[in-house]
Amino acid sequence: xxxxxxxxxxxxxxxxxxxxxxxxxxxxxxxxxxxxxxxxxxxxxxxxxxxxxxxxxxxxxxxxxxxxxxxxxxxxxxxxxxxxxxxxxxxxxxxxxxxxxxxxxxxxxxxxxxxxxxxxxxxxxxxxxxxxxxxxxxxxxxxxxxxxxxxxxxxxxxxxxxxxxxxxxxxxxxxxxxxxxxxxxxxxxxxxxxxxxxxxxxxxxxxxxxxxxxxxxxxxxxxxxxxxxxxxxxxxxxxxxxxxxxxxxxxxxxxxxxxxxxxxxxxxxxxxxxxxxxxxxxxxxxxxxxxxxxxxxxxxxxxxxxxxxxxxxxxxxxxxxxxxxxxxxxxxxxxxxxxxxxxxxxxxxxxxxxxxxxxxxxxxxxxxxxxxxxxxxxxxxxxxxxxxxxxxxxxxxxxxxxxxxxxxxxxxxxxxxxxxxxxxxxxxxxxxxxxxxxxxxxxxxxxxxxxxxxxxxxxxxxxxxxxxxxxxxxxxxxxxxxxxxxxxxxxxxxxxxxxxxxxxxxxxxxxxxxxxxxxxxxxxxxxxxxxxxxxxxxxxxxxxxxxxx
Numbered sequence: 001x002x003x004x005x006x007x008x009x010x011x012x013x014x015x016x017x018x019x020x021x022x023x024x025x026x027x028x029x030x031x032x033x034x035x036x037x038x039x040x041x042x043x044x045x046x047x048x049x050x051x052x053x054x055x056x057x058x059x060x061x062x063x064x065x066x067x068x069x070x071x072x073x074x075x076x077x078x079x080x081x082x083x084x085x086x087x088x089x090x091x092x093x094x095x096x097x098x099x100x101x102x103x104x105x106x107x108x109x110x111x112x113x114x115x116x117x118x119x120x121x122x123x124x125x126x127x128x129x130x131x132x133x134x135x136x137x138x139x140x141x142x143x144x145x146x147x148x149x150x151x152x153x154x155x156x157x158x159x160x161x162x163x164x165x166x167x168x169x170x171x172x173x174x175x176x177x178x179x180x181x182x183x184x185x186x187x188x189x190x191x192x193x194x195x196x197x198x199x200x201x202x203x204x205x206x207x208x209x210x211x212x213x214x215x216x217x218x219x220x221x222x223x224x225x226x227x228x229x230x231x232x233x234x235x236x237x238x239x240x241x242x243x244x245x246x247x248x249x250x251x252x253x254x255x256x257x258x259x260x261x262x263x264x265x266x267x268x269x270x271x272x273x274x275x276x277x278x279x280x281x282x283x284x285x286x287x288x289x290x291x292x293x294x295x296x297x298x299x300x301x302x303x304x305x306x307x308x309x310x311x312x313x314x315x316x317x318x319x320x321x322x323x324x325x326x327x328x329x330x331x332x333x334x335x336x337x338x339x340x341x342x343x344x345x346x347x348x349x350x351x352x353x354x355x356x357x358x359x360x361x362x363x364x365x366x367x368x369x370x371x372x373x374x375x376x377x378x379x380x381x382x383x384x385x386x387x388x389x390x391x392x393x394x395x396x397x398x399x400x401x402x403x404x405x406x407x408x409x410x411x412x413x414x415x416x417x418x419x420x421x422x423x424x425x426x427x428x429x430x431x432x433x434x435x436x437x438x439x440x441x442x443x444x445x446x447x448x449x450x451x452x453x454x455x456x457x458x459x460x461x462x463x464x465x466x467x468x469x470x471x472x473x474x475x476x477x478x479x480x481x482x483x484x485x486x487x488x489x490x491x492x493x494x495x496x497x498x499x500x501x502x503x504x505x506x507x508x509x510x511x512x513x514x515x516x517x518x519x520x521x522x523x524x525x526x527x528x529x530x531x532x533x534x535x536x537x538x539x540x541x542x543x544x545x546x547x548x549x
Contacts, residue, residue, distance in 0.1 A: 003057065004078050006036065006050060008071045016066040017041040024074065028056045033136060036073055037061065046170050049136060054078035128200045130175060132191050135163060140190035144260070147171070152180045154200070161185065161197055178202025255282035266291055329424030340486040345522040348481040348493075349530050352513045353538040354502065355381075359512050361544065372439060378497075378514075379417065380441035382469055384547055385540035386492060387413045387434040390467055393533050397466050399487040400524060407524065416465035416485065417445060419452040426452050427485060429465045473497060473514075482519050489524045492537070493517035514541065 011017060021038035024030055035047035054076030061073055135141060145162035148154060159171040178200035185197055255263070255270055259282055263270050266287065273290045275282035315321045326334070358381055369376040390397040390413050398409045413434040416427040428448040430441065451457050470482045471494040482493035495515035501508040518534040525533075540546050 002078055004052060004054065004076050005060075005072050006052075006074050006076060008039070008048060008067050008069050008073060009051070010069055011039065011041075011046065011048075016068060017046075019061050019063050019065045019067060022059065022061075022063060023047070024056050024059070026056050026059060030054065030056060030076070035136075039067060047136070048073065050076070052076065052078055125201060127181060128176060128178060128202060130160065130172075130197045130200055132163070132193050132195045132197060133172065134193055135170065138192065140192050143185055143187060143189045143191055146183065146185070146187060148180050148183075148198070150180050150182060154178060154180065163191065172197065174200070176200065176202055254280050259284055259287055262287055268294075327423045329421070329426060333425050336485070337483050340483055344484050344486050346481070346484060346519055347522045347525075347527065347530065348517055348519045349527070349534050350479055351516045351518075351534045351538050353516055353541040354511050355497070355514045355541050356512045358541055358544055359497075369442070372443075374439060374442045375446060376438070376442050377445075378473070379445055379469070379471065380438045381541065381544060382471070382492070382494065383415055383417075383430065383433050383441050383445070384438065385537050385544075386415060386467060386469065388540055388547055389533055389536045390415075391434055392536060393529060395524060395529060396490055396520075396533050398489060398524060399466075400489075400521075410466050412466070414464050414466050416462070416468040416488075417448070418468065418470040419449050421453050421455070423455060426457060426462060427465065427468060428452055428457055428461045429463065431464070467491070469494065479515050479517050481517060484519050484521055486521070490518060490520040490530075490533070492534075493519065 008017075017039040018041070019037055020040045023035040023037060030036065030050045031053050032051070033049045036050055037048050039046050039048060056074050057077045058075040059073075060075065061067065061071070067073075141163045143161055144164045147159040147161060154160065154174045155177045156174055158174045160174050161172050163170050163172060179202065181199040181201045183198045185191060185195075191197070254275060260270065262284060263273075268287065268291060270282055270287075273282050273286050276286050277283040355378070358378070362376055362378070362381070365376055394409050395407075397413065398407050400407055412432060414429050414431045415433045416429045418425055418427050428451070430436075430444055430448065433441065436444070448457070448461065451461070465485065465488055467488055468482075468485045468491040470491060472480065473494055473496050475496070477495045478498070479495050480493050482491045484491050493516070495517070497512055497514050499510050500513045502511040502513070516534060516538065518530060518537075520530050520533075
């Protein structure tokens with residue numbers, strides 16, 4: 001047995017790549033080509049595979065380290081001397097054995113023996129098909145970026161395309177210098193090893209050298225002299241050559257997969273970000289700077305709609321002003337409400353609930369409420385009615401999954417209630433409303449409201465809501481349009497009770513009418529369901545005996 005230190009291979013010049021994941025632990029057995037670590041640069045995320053099998057005896061890096069080509073990664077315990085090292089030693093010995101002493105150059109017999117079947121052919125222009133190399137998986141992967149355009153000149157090692165699998169993003173380098181003649185792929189294509197990517201036109205040198213023999217030095221001075229006199233094409237700077245027409249990927253921006261992933265996490269449209277990297281590439285620092293500026297109030301983040309900001313106004317120019325900072329709660333409320341309003345297609349339906357009988361029943365319970373030391377407001381009745389309606393209409397008790405292709409139906413009924421506090425609006429959540437009595441709900445709502453006003457709510461107290469109620473009954477008003485508290489899909493707005501004449505079939509009678517406004521996410525709830533839901537709530541409030549059914 002012997003120990004071998006595995007190092008970072010050639011990673012395309014990506015210096016200071018960060019270790020973002022360790023794929024093995026001490027004691028693990030790894031096979032050839034098994035992933036050891038995952039590195040991320042400003043261009044790509046890549047798995048570094050093992051170039052031999054063995055058992056991990058030591059890990060020389062940790063997450064967060066920055067590595068470059070040649071950096072040691074792990075120490076493996078392998079079988080005795082590897083074939084690779086033996087072959088390397090043999091190759092070195094062979095190179096030493098073919099060193100030709102200066103005095104032997106003039107001996108024709110030696111020269112003929114050395115260069116036989118190895119004479120370089122003149123340079124020729126040839127078309128080269130560039131295909132997907134070994135990418136470590138037989139599965140199809142997505143092509144997420146094309147780094148070149150037809151007519152571009154590329155040098156060996158320049159990036160051609162970027163592929164993304166479920167494990168890593170990788171740039172495919174050019175195997176040689178040349179000009180891009182045609183592209184065979186497009187952004188979004190699924191490709192596998194061997195699939196054609198593009199065609200290059202470049203200089204190809206035909207050399208017939210046996211792989212097992214070392215390449216000899218040119219011994220005949222005549223060909224060397226002719227080669228020296230031949231005109232040489234000037235070196236081409238691939239970076240400058242392509243700067244005139246910056247290649248872009250889908251979306252009209254030029255950014256690597258790591259930056260695109262970060263942008264998705266931030267909810268930032270990359271078309272809003274200016275790139276400072278080579279050829280206008282957007283790097284992480286550009287994205288982070290954009291988000292920092294946005295949080296400072298300079299840009300709308302995550303709207304994807306390029307909404308122009310409201311211009312700054314010097315209010316002091318018109319009179320005396322008193323500028324005070326927003327509270328943290330106010331800032332969070334503003335961000336959440338703006339995000340919901342911009343992302344959720346709102347619809348609001350209005351109705352009135354006849355709560356004449358409910359109010360009479362509540363008045364009868366006033367003495368009992370005093371004995372229980374609980375104030376029985378209309379809110380517990382509203383909570384019970386909403387809980388019943390949510391149970392009867394499961395789609396109202398759901399949320400869209402982030403991928404936009406699935407919906408989560410919830411087996412619990414947690415309802416939030418908006419509470420106005422000196423620090424701003426907060427929404428504590430009452431859990432399992434459908435399982436609690438009116439008295440329990442009365443006590444719990446009073447307790448949560450007191451905690452909210454005293455700023456003693458825990459984060460958990462404001463999480464997990466399925467639906468919300470915002471009641472402005474004590475403040476007045478005949479109606480309003482509440483904003484859905486996403487990812488919930490609906491919210492009920494309650495305005496001030498009013499006594500109105502209502503026709504009962506024979507005459508007009510005074511009835512206590514409660515204005516209701518149901519706002520909902522039209523992606524999940526259609527008008528028919530919204531109408532059915534608010535009608536059921538009105539019916540339950542009009543006859544609370546239905547809550548027993």
